[in-house]
Amino acid sequence: MSNGWVPPDEVLRDAPAYSPRPGELADLELLLTGAYTPLTGFMTRADLVSVSRRSRLTDDVPWSVPVTLQVPAALAERLDVRDPAHRTLVLTDGEGAPMAALEVTDAWPVRDGVTGVGGPVRRLGDGGHGPFQRLRRTPEEIRSLLPPGRVLGVVADRPLHRPQLAQIAHATRTLGAHLLVLIPIGEEGGELPPEALIRSVFAARDRMPPATLVAVPLPRRREEISDALLRARVSAAYGVTHLLSTGEMLSGAGLRVLVPRELAYDNRDGQWRWREDIPPRNRRQALTQAEIDDLLDRGFPLPEWHTPPAVAKELAHARPPRRYRGLVIFLTGLSGSGKSTIARGLADALREQGERTITLLDGDIVRRELSAGLGFGKADRDANIRRISWVAAEIARHRGVAICCPIAPYEQARAAARKMTLATGAGFLLIHVSTPLEVCEQRDRKGLYARARAGLLTGMTGVDDPYEEPTNADLTVDTTDLTVEEAVQAVLHQLAETGWVEPRHPSM
Numbered sequence: 366m367s368n369g370w371v372p373p374d375e376v377l378r379d380a381p382a383y384s385p386r387p388g389e390l391a392d393l394e395l396l397l398t399g400a401y402t403p404l405t406g407f408m409t410r411a412d413l414v415s416v417s418r419r420s421r422l423t424d425d426v427p428w429s430v431p432v433t434l435q436v437p438a439a440l441a442e443r444l445d446v447r448d449p450a451h452r453t454l455v456l457t458d459g460e461g462a463p464m465a466a467l468e469v470t471d472a473w474p475v476r477d478g479v480t481g482v483g484g485p486v487r488r489l490g491d492g493g494h495g496p497f498q499r500l501r502r503t504p505e506e507i508r509s510l511l512p513p514g515r516v517l518g519v520v521a522d523r524p525l526h527r528p529q530l531a532q533i534a535h536a537t538r539t540l541g542a543h544l545l546v547l548i549p550i551g552e553e554g555g556e557l558p559p560e561a562l563i564r565s566v567f568a569a570r571d572r573m574p575p576a577t578l579v580a581v582p583l584p585r586r587r588e589e590i591s592d593a594l595l596r597a598r599v600s601a602a603y604g605v606t607h608l609l610s611t612g613e614m615l616s617g618a619g620l621r622v623l624v625p626r627e628l629a630y631d632n633r634d635g636q637w638r639w640r641e642d643i644p645p646r647n648r649r650q651a652l653t654q655a656e657i658d659d660l661l662d663r664g665f666p667l668p669e670w671h672t673p674p675a676v677a678k679e680l681a682h683a684r685p686p687r688r689y690r691g692l693v694i695f696l697t698g699l700s701g702s703g704k705s706t707i708a709r710g711l712a713d714a715l716r717e718q719g720e721r722t723i724t725l726l727d728g729d730i731v732r733r734e735l736s737a738g739l740g741f742g743k744a745d746r747d748a749n750i751r752r753i754s755w756v757a758a759e760i761a762r763h764r765g766v767a768i769c770c771p772i773a774p775y776e777q778a779r780a781a782a783r784k785m786t787l788a789t790g791a792g793f794l795l796i797h798v799s800t801p802l803e804v805c806e807q808r809d810r811k812g813l814y815a816r817a818r819a820g821l822l823t824g825m826t827g828v829d830d831p832y833e834e835p836t837n838a839d840l841t842v843d844t845t846d847l848t849v850e851e852a853v854q855a856v857l858h859q860l861a862e863t864g865w866v867e868p869r870h871p872s873m
């Protein structure tokens with residue numbers, strides 16, 4: 366799948382390597398497969414200016430969305446954009462395997478320590494790996510498979526339920542088109558893991574007209590219009606002539622965009638038809654995403670009138686009831702606030718229930734095993750929390766419960782922990798053990814506060830080091846006037862209320 370020129374071995378051997386962030390990697394993949402034709406690389410400054418001013422590249426091709434790569438400034442300094450022998454950057458995937466060579470023809474400061482780089486990219490290696498690789502066919506391959514005539518494109522970024530399937534069937538029939546379903550698998554952290562999205566779309570296949578399906582590493586743009594334009598452009602590269610809008614889609618990239626009318630379920634005959642054609646008393650609206658999520662979270666099957674059973678089965682598997690799903694319970698608070706004590710009690714109670722494996726990432730053990738050598742400066746505390754969060758998220762990914770109880774004084778690090786966990790599809794509960802400093806200091810189990818007050822220890826959280834109070838805790842527990850049992854019960858109660866654990870049987 367290599368496309369043309371590859372830098373000579375000696376250039377590659379000496380070239381620095383860099384692993385782009387997930388969104389950039391997805392852009393890279395689309396550049397390499399030709400889905401971004403005629404773009405052949407990351408944009409230079411001139412292209413970016415041109416795109417933002419007049420929605421065209423410098424060579425006049427219409428293009429409206431920036432496709433950029435940013436690298437650490439220190440790395441960019443090792444390149445010389447004027448010297449073809451010293452301006453190649455090897456781009457690697459998340460695991461460090463080379464994916465492409467970027468010939469950096471332009472580099473510019475973006476902000477402190479970060480440099481934008483632009484230039485053509487060329488594939489290295491054999492075209493990547495990962496689940497469902499066989500579905501990631503290039504635009505060229507797909508175009509060669511499509512029958513002549515109209516091609517209706519559907520970007521299936523969500524599972525297809527009966528209302529969407531009815532719309533697709535209607536549009537395909539009206540247009541007399543072949544159906545091409547593009548499944549975007551750009552980034553983790555969507556509503557469903559990419560593999561589950563693919564499986565759920567395939568599960569609806571026998572309810573679709575004859576279709577070609579392709580997985581596309583489409584990154585999600587933060588901005589809706591850019592997102593829609595990019596989807597339209599990529600769809601066009603795959604041979605789509607008409608695109609069925611998913612609601613927020615706009616026209617662009619020279620293809621027709623169909624905005625479907627809203628369908629509803631007609632309980633007189635079990636058909637989905639235009640909403641206005643059904644008398645209100647016989648009409649059932651499609652479920653909202655929140656309603657679907659809520660049913661799955663509580664362990665109810667999705668109703669057959671709304672979702673084909675095969676799709677419902679995939680979704681129930683991908684989003685099991687909360688009580689069977691991975692979970693990170695993250696306790697934060699001052700030293701001596703009661704985090705470890707509560708965490709231990711919680712771990713014991715959850716182990717009694719025996720549904721899932723319980724891992725207690727206890728402070729002392731973490732500092733000894735995972736974070737040995739780290740101190741208590743901001744950078745070291747951040748590194749400590751990042752390591753704990755990574756391990757916890759992996760445990761939760763595999764449907765275990767991880768209980769963490771570090772001080773975690775910085776909001777940003779806690780937010781990153783939440784994000785990392787949610788990206789795995791697991792749950793995250795932040796519990797602020799808010800016992801005030803005076804009480805913690807009175808307890809002073811380890812004598813640290815006394816030493817800090819005596820000036821023998823510096824950088825003690827709450828004394829001369831910051832603790833940023835959480836403003837987004839799922840639960841706040843002040844242990845000043847609680848017994849240990851009461852504090853543990855408060856957390857268990859919250860877990861049962863939100864469905865993350867089964868309520869305890871009263872007789873136990």
Ligand SMILES: Nc1ncnc2c1ncn2[C@@H]1O[C@H](COP(=O)(O)OS(=O)(=O)O)[C@@H](OP(=O)(O)O)[C@H]1O
Pocket residue numbers: 699700701705728732741745746747749750770771772773774811813823824825826830
């Ligand atoms: N300077 C300073 N500040 C705060 N805490 C200190 C410090 N030096 C040592 N200790 C002991 O280390 C424990 C906190 O480690 P953590 O890994 O939880 O801290 S952090 O989340 O990385 O900030 C903490 O344990 P806990 O009392 O269990 O919270 C302290 O006993």
Ligand SMILES: Nc1ncnc2c1ncn2[C@@H]1O[C@H](COP(=O)(O)OP(=O)(O)O)[C@@H](O)[C@H]1O
Pocket residue numbers: 698699700701702703704705706707770808810844845846847848849850852
């Ligand atoms: N309701 C309560 N919850 C938790 N700990 C409590 C409570 N009441 C008193 N304590 C005492 O407070 C101390 C908390 O210490 P620890 O759990 O190690 O805190 P941290 O892990 O936050 O540093 C323990 O000695 C514990 O027995």
